[in-house]
Amino acid sequence: MNSSYLRDYLVSTLRRALRPIARLLIGAGIRFDEFAHLARGVYVETAIRDGTGTPGMPSRARIAAIAGITRSQVDNYIDNEGALALEDPTLMRLPAEVLQKWHSTPEYAGPYGIPLELQFDSPADRCIRSLVALVMPDADPRVALDELLVTGAVVPSGERHFRAVSRSFMMPDPASPEVIEHVGRILSRLGSTLEYNTDPRHSEKRLELRIAADRGLPVELVPEFEKYARVRATDLLVELDNWLSPYASDELDSANRVDTGVNVFLYVESPVPDEPLASLLARAGSARG
Secondary structure: OOHHHHHHHHHHHHHHHHHHHHHHHHHOOOOHHHHHHHHHHHHHHHHHHHOOOOOOOOOHHHHHHHHOOOHHHHHHHHHOHHHHOOOOOOOOHHHHHHHHHHHHOOOOEOHHHOEOOEEOOOOOOOOHHHHHHHHOOOOOHHHHHHHHHHHOOEEEEOOOEEEEOOOOOOOOOOOOHHHHHHHHHHHHHHHHHHHHHOOOOOOOOOOOOOOOOOOOOOHHHHHHHHHHHHHHHHHHHHHHHHHHHHHHOOOOOOOOOOOOOOOOOOOOOOOOOOOOHHHHHHHHHHHHO
């Protein structure tokens, strides 16, 4: 198969991958010129950080030629630190890790991993405050507890105690920075795994399994399948989480660590085939008329 044919398939695949991202951008009011500015910058950043397929660091002129942008634009992204600014991480990881330690640390979990009911600040060595300090010593324990209470992962128990009723941290407001950050992380991780597995230099591929209903599933059975998949996937993820727990200790060497894990998600694709854009607009215009 020649490179031109593969390139055509890649462009078509990119179109499909960009559509859910475009929906997010349009919904957030981000214009195309803002997206184009970001995409140009990512081209420059990727060429520098990951290379261009030739030995050594590419020159600015080569980056401009490969990316198809002007030399002045390349200079702007390299010399202007604010051109590709990154927001500070949200605190979404804090409550998620608090829940994980609440279920897996012997001081906070009873038999069979059932989390103990805790008070906020007493006793000093087994309470919400000390639990949050295990994850992030300088974090505000009240903020972490409030987040867990708002999402329903933790509930009050009596006048002074709190009880964890979920092992996973449910997302807060769907329009919150935490959710947007979550979407970005998932897309980045999935993209990295797919890119790694398609690289012929990697003979050992990373886990990337999938199942699908042959010829589709009757739409009325989708909720039943999702319920079944959710239960089975949760059981597997809890088992994996238990495997990882012993290696989360701050006492272990942290000099050579990487973020790793397993994401599971269910997908439902629209059964409606792509229709030419002109036909869609014409039909919508006829309906309005």
